[in-house]
Amino acid sequence: MRQPPFLPAVISPSQCRGLGFMPDTPTGTNEQAIIDVLTKRSNAQRQQIAKSFKAQFGKDLTENLKSELSGNFERLMVALMYPPYRYEAKEMHDAMEGLGTKEGVIIEILASRTKSQLQEIMKAYEEDFGSTLEEDIQADTRGYVERILVCLLQGSRDDISGFVDPALALQDAQDLYAAGEKIRGTDEMKFITILTTRSATHLMRVFQEYEKIANKSIEDSIRSETHGSLEEAVLTVVKCTWNLHSYFAERLYYALKGAGTRDRKLIRNIVSRSEIDLNLIKSQFKKMYRKTLSSMIAGDTSGDYKNALLTLVGSDP
Template structure:
């Protein structure tokens, strides 16, 4: 495993223990601008990338704060944070950072996409399908179902019906519920 990806995993462990910034919804505009400037200075502005600066900000700031940082970054860099991450990193680190950004921007869209691609094409990624439905079933699966329908023009349950069978299909559909 790449050292930088290990740092992201460690940051997420700390997040699980409550070390992310205040999630009350308050955003310090000055700190958001400073973080955006720090990200720009750590990436686009220099040759190479200060990956730890990206990891620290993406893993320790609240989602509300990061949304403001992404807006400020766009103003400073004239490109999205996603485009900068793609040009500054690669491999597992790029994928991890883009996932954090995607979840920050719209977590329901992220999970809808994961569910869709677990069933799209030949075969089913059963582990991904089961893990995402079970883990979100008592949290926000209804919002994910709405996002799924909006993004893909079909209901999550209809895709499950067409991609699974037997007791497996019945169990998933019981968890998902109706898509009214």
Template structure:
């Protein structure tokens, strides 16, 4: 399943929200949960993990109107650790949340390249435009300029190219002659020469539609006798390799891509909580049920069972609520 199809899958949502929704009593429940000594974490979980993002935004407006307080700031002052991080993430609108994650990935010393790759490789053209807008509104700076100042070389080039959002123009008609030509160009830019012409790889991977790229990958396999993934692994390295592979994975099957991200976040010692929170929050109203099915294929166990083993307390309860039943 090509990556751009994911956004029309109604059955993919693990969070569907409350029927007969009324933000006023929800805001009151949250206020009571945080008022006085101690916090009723379960009440916060019951409200915020069982509402859609749009409903949460209305609760925040009602909370401010009734109690004169900002809901995000109130939650931050009452909660802590990964549980706080998860609950606060739920309160951001999707584009503001992506903008925040990109900003956090670049601020301070070092850059979390994997976060930038994940977001830019998996979002549609329309979504990227909204993220750029939200980033400017929230941080007063230009996302492209910030990426340029934080990265360099071919890695910078591929990210800037992804920001243009050209590759999801949905042409269902595939020009087979052009797909073969692209496959030949990629082959000539990598396997056939000493060294690699990275610019050709970047241009084709970032500027062609998903349907077209699937045909290119097929033709490349025939021509080179190996998959495009294998060639990328042998021709590139580091963050550039990661970015190229993410584009290919998202093109082939975006649900599997996110399932792999979750699996690597949970397996082994320790948990990559940032990835776990971001993927579950950002996909819960998009395609998390489809991601869960792919996760089971990869891990041989359910996402819920790995969350049960790897997390604890209110954080675990909230994550499991967002994941829904297996």
């Protein structure tokens, strides 16, 4: 769970009116009321609030947010109103829409979700966009990047039993070494096959065995043997295998670090993890970077956008 605790889902007509969208609200949009109502509830509660708003005023809450707000504050509030799997489906659809494909968004989502989560995302994608996620990925990507994304989409990496066969782990490590460091060039499909079909606990044993054989980490080998989006995809699988919370802490850190904020990445990762493991990510963030996530948000954002993010993130660990 996250901090602060969720407030009750039911809100009164006056609270609904306090969102600031009604014609008889003399002061216009009440941004603080929007923050207070929407960021302190769970997603399921927000869906109930949207139904209540529609019933009381005959208006769609999400559409009102889009028309009354602007910039990153609008993007954040609208993101909160999507059911989780529909939001992630939309993020991937947006990443493939128009010229160029933002492969990093697709890699992030596919490599960090469980098989059951991916199934729900695929279902939402097809319902909302009329095509399958696999079809659109195949149409928008090429080569080994397409192959690893499609393999990730199959969700074959879930760890059910936790059992690791030491002999198979050693064989996989030897196969990875033979496919990369040992030869001139790289057998990319060997890397893709092992990384997308083995469980997380198995792969951790493989990575340990690999380092003994190669005298270097699997991450260092990947960086020397691959490049571009394929390198990003393979490294993401490895990072999510080692420590999912460290992976998201790193994503959030680099969304905030340096000149300019990568706001879409920041919003997506906070919203999508807010009811899953954001507290654990915050703790890992502080351990890795010796500063809190909230302090970086406070220093890098402003106004209602900052206030809403800080309410979502909650108190420091």
